Every structure is written in C-alpha cells, then in structure tokens.
Amino acid sequence: MAAGAPRVFVSHISGVAVFDPNGDQVGRVRDVVAMLRVGKRPPRVLGLVVEVVSRRRIFLPMTRVTGVESGQVITTGVVNMRRFEQRPTETLVFGELFDRRVKLVGTDEEVTVLDVSITQLPARRDWEIDKVFVRRGKGGALRRKGETLTVEWSAVTGFSVEEHGQGAETLLATFERLRPADLANVLHHLSPKRRAEVAAALDDDRLADVLEELPEDDQIEILGKLKEERAADVLEAMDPDDAADLLSELPEEEMERLLTLMRPDEAADVRRLLSYEELSAGGLMTTEPVVLRPDATVADALARVRNPDLSPALAAQVYVCRPPDETPTGKYLGTVHFQRLLRDPPFTLVGSLTDTELRPLPPDTPLRAVTSYLATYNMVAVPVVDDSGSLLGAVTVDDVLDHLLPDDWRETELHHGAFGMDLPGGAP
Known part of the structure; x- marks a missing residue:
C-alpha cells in the first residue's frame, strides 16, 4: 500500500479502475473476497473480483496488488483470465457483509454494517479487514437511525452466522450509478438469498430495467420471490415485449394470475404480444414506439x-x-x-x-x-x-x-476464441 494510506474503506474502491504496471487498464473492481477466521482474528483479504472486457469477472489475488492509491488499483500485470467462482470458504464483502446486522461485543447492541476497511500487513503482501464502520439501531445506510462509529473487527460479533432478512441499502448506494446491465451483472453473481434481498430493495422502475438485462433463470427466480401485487407492478414497468417474454416462461396459471393483477391497458398490450409466434415480428416488437x-x-x-x-x-x-x-x-x-x-x-x-x-x-x-x-x-x-x-x-x-445470440449469451462473456480472435483486456 502506498505510504500515507495505511487503510482503505472498501466502498471507496468499488468500481475503481485496475491498471497493470504499463498503465493499461485491466478492468474495474466489483467486489472484495475475504476469508472469515475463527475467534476474533480479523478476516484475511484474499483478493479482488475484477470485471474485465464484456463484464467477465476474474479473481485478482492481493499478492498481485502493488498499490491502492488515487482511486486506482495497480497490479503486477500478471492476470489469470479464468472466470471467478466463489468457494464455500470465501465471503464477498460488498455482496455479503454490507448491511449485515451484527452486535457490539460486551453490550449486545445491534448495529448495521455500512463499510469495512482493509489494511496491508507490515512488510508483507497479506491484507486483512481491520475495522468496521457501523450504524447504531436497525436502520440501513439510507435511513437516519442512530449514530455511526468505526470499531475494531474484534469489537463486533455475528459475521459467521448466515443472516435472514439482511438489508441492501448500503450495497445499492455503492452501485447506484451502475447502468442496468451492469447492476444486473452484480445481481447475477450474488447468492440467491442476497439477490432476492437486493431486488426487494430496488424500486419498481429500477428493478424492471435490471430484470430486462438478466438471464431468464434469474428473471423467473426474482419474480417468483416477489409478492404477486408487486410482481405485477414490476411487469407493468417493463417494456411490454420484455414482460411478454418473461411471462411466456411461467406456468399458464401463474401467467394469467399476474396478467389479471396488471392494469388492463398494460395487460392488453402484453396479451397481444403473447398471441404472436415468439420469433416473428409480432412476437419481437414493442408496442410503444413514438x-x-x-x-x-x-x-x-x-x-x-x-x-x-x-x-x-x-x-x-x-x-x-x-x-x-x-x-x-x-x-x-x-x-x-x-x-x-x-x-x-x-x-x-x-x-x-x-x-x-x-x-x-x-x-x-x-x-x-x-x-x-x-x-x-x-x-x-x-x-x-x-x-x-x-x-x-x-x-x-x-x-x-x-434472439440471434445464443440463449445463454448474458451469462457467457466474450473471451479468447469467442470470435476467432484475442480480445484485449479493458474496462467494461
């Protein structure tokens, strides 16, 4: 780590550019991978999840990070382009620690995690989480409840227990400027539990935009976890052709139930689209041109x-x-x-x-x-x-x-050999 910068709060490196020693951009930071340890030992930071060309996510070990400074991350230049796959022993800081409710040691007071800081150990390339920025009370990052304070990792407890009903406010604040396609990519890489929590926290219009960019399986999963009235509201906010495509993948009874809950005029457009063959002009069109x-x-x-x-x-x-x-x-x-x-x-x-x-x-x-x-x-x-x-x-x-691209194109990133050529690394 650069001199004068002994500690970095991870929210500050969300989305920052990653460069190799020659100054060429490799990608952008999308998450931090940590390993929780027994007792009160601070978690070890294993590396960064970096998004490269066409939203492909790779793992960058912290041993390859030579500097975190001035809104950028510098690497040794040696990058493994294999897709990142989270292991059972690994924890994603943005996706799983932000908004978690934990307790202060000694008082059992419940606090909400807003951020954590990482620090590099002296004379080594090892990094660890050393402090936690929390808010007193049960409010998330966007709610005015209680004071905020920074405490040592050992001063809180509750990270090792899987939480039910974890909030999503801080995570959403971190990614609020992402385009729908990029936020969809974030959701796709979260656990099903966390994905449902983030989807529940998005407003209808934002969730509709994101759903349109997600793979079909994720769309169905998220819609199925919403209350039916809200699911109908989100479908109304989607482009009619996208809503029709999604509804066509549901069982007949569920599709009809949601169409009944939609506003009659919105449902009429979707029903009209559903009446055409999927791979025809009628099935492909939007009903809302200028x-x-x-x-x-x-x-x-x-x-x-x-x-x-x-x-x-x-x-x-x-x-x-x-x-x-x-x-x-x-x-x-x-x-x-x-x-x-x-x-x-x-x-x-x-x-x-x-x-x-x-x-x-x-x-x-x-x-x-x-x-x-x-x-x-x-x-x-x-x-x-x-x-x-x-x-x-x-x-x-x-x-x-x-409809011309493969069915799994949203899940398959462009990589070596995809079009018979090497694609250079770069920002998404």
Whole structure:
C-alpha cells in the first residue's frame, strides 16, 4: 500500500479502475473476497473480483496488488483470465457483509454494517479487514437511525452466522450509478438469498430495467420471490415485449394470475404480444414506439424523442399515423427518421416528411426476414402493420440481437476464441 494510506474503506474502491504496471487498464473492481477466521482474528483479504472486457469477472489475488492509491488499483500485470467462482470458504464483502446486522461485543447492541476497511500487513503482501464502520439501531445506510462509529473487527460479533432478512441499502448506494446491465451483472453473481434481498430493495422502475438485462433463470427466480401485487407492478414497468417474454416462461396459471393483477391497458398490450409466434415480428416488437399525427411539427417530434426513457433505437425514428395515436393506431402513413428531423425547420409538419418507400412488415414475418430487412436498409427499427393498415408496434435491432445470440449469451462473456480472435483486456 502506498505510504500515507495505511487503510482503505472498501466502498471507496468499488468500481475503481485496475491498471497493470504499463498503465493499461485491466478492468474495474466489483467486489472484495475475504476469508472469515475463527475467534476474533480479523478476516484475511484474499483478493479482488475484477470485471474485465464484456463484464467477465476474474479473481485478482492481493499478492498481485502493488498499490491502492488515487482511486486506482495497480497490479503486477500478471492476470489469470479464468472466470471467478466463489468457494464455500470465501465471503464477498460488498455482496455479503454490507448491511449485515451484527452486535457490539460486551453490550449486545445491534448495529448495521455500512463499510469495512482493509489494511496491508507490515512488510508483507497479506491484507486483512481491520475495522468496521457501523450504524447504531436497525436502520440501513439510507435511513437516519442512530449514530455511526468505526470499531475494531474484534469489537463486533455475528459475521459467521448466515443472516435472514439482511438489508441492501448500503450495497445499492455503492452501485447506484451502475447502468442496468451492469447492476444486473452484480445481481447475477450474488447468492440467491442476497439477490432476492437486493431486488426487494430496488424500486419498481429500477428493478424492471435490471430484470430486462438478466438471464431468464434469474428473471423467473426474482419474480417468483416477489409478492404477486408487486410482481405485477414490476411487469407493468417493463417494456411490454420484455414482460411478454418473461411471462411466456411461467406456468399458464401463474401467467394469467399476474396478467389479471396488471392494469388492463398494460395487460392488453402484453396479451397481444403473447398471441404472436415468439420469433416473428409480432412476437419481437414493442408496442410503444413514438407515434405522431401528420399535423404534428418537427418540434413536437424532437420533444418526443428527447425522452430519456426511450432506447436509442426507438428514438431513431417516429411513425406517422392517423388517430388513434396508441397502438393499434389508425392508418399508418410512414416513417420520419431522426436525421431528417434535424434538417428541417421546427414548424415543418411531419406529414410532409414521411418516408413511404420503405414498406412495413406484417406481424407474422419470421425472424430471419426481419433481420434481413434491418440489414438491407441499414435500419435500427422497423414498423409492424396489420392487414387493415394499423401500426401495431416496431421491432428494434436490440430485440433482434437478443434472439440471434445464443440463449445463454448474458451469462457467457466474450473471451479468447469467442470470435476467432484475442480480445484485449479493458474496462467494461
């Protein structure tokens, strides 16, 4: 450890970059691996869980760490790219110690763990956890209950017992700036118990975003541990096509029960998607593209596509239709691409800018034909229209990719040989 920095609180190294001696970035710290020891001996810090290219997680032994300073971790440069697998004797500090309720020795007062500090032993490369930052009372990191204090590891007890009902506030605060896909990766690597606790602590919108990025098995597991009313709320917050994909994997009775608990308008969209073949334009589409009437202006269109909740693919174009404006719409008139909106005056009517040459697709179009369409015309989304000419939705390129990649692509990181080439190490 660098001089003048004898101790580091682990929350301060969450997400920091890991560099080799040449200054090349290897990845980012996602967790700290420790081994609890008997008696009052401080836990030994075994290493770091480092996320490298395409969210692959590897183990970096502390013997390979030469410095923790200025918001970065320096390694010897020798990194084993084998995927990290937690052993039964190992404890993940972020995932399993944060928010744990323990007791102060001597008083039996219950406190909540907010952070721990690690220190390097003199003249050695061994590290250990030496202090614990706690809050008195039962409140988590985001609740104002009791004072905070830092105590020696030996001054607390209760880490060795598996806790039921462990909070998740501190862990969520640590990862609050992560993108949904990255937070999903964090959840995927937690134990089922901890995963359920973190999912329960997320708000509906955040959990919906994260569920959309998780492997199917994790989605089903998390949804199954939520109360049915909340599960329905989360499904409503998901994109309808993602909600339909998830519900289609559930038993018929459970799917129908959740659909009944959803708001009728939200459930109607999902039911419509479930009526189509999964690998067809109807089964792939989202029912919430940007729809405008022909008398809307360019200014109106730009205001709609500025919505931060829209994916880049959906924001790339707007669909001009006769009323009603929600799918299924009135007669579909054409598409206006985002670049065209940028080239015309704000007062221009979108009805005069529509591209009518690119034909929409019927809902029974197979996946292969949808893929060819997107590739042929260099599009990121394609409108789906029924026999009567009403817009039903739009298929985006990310929806197509989800079904072109292997079923386990979310769990399989890019690594040597994945595409017949070596991928350089780098930040996720």
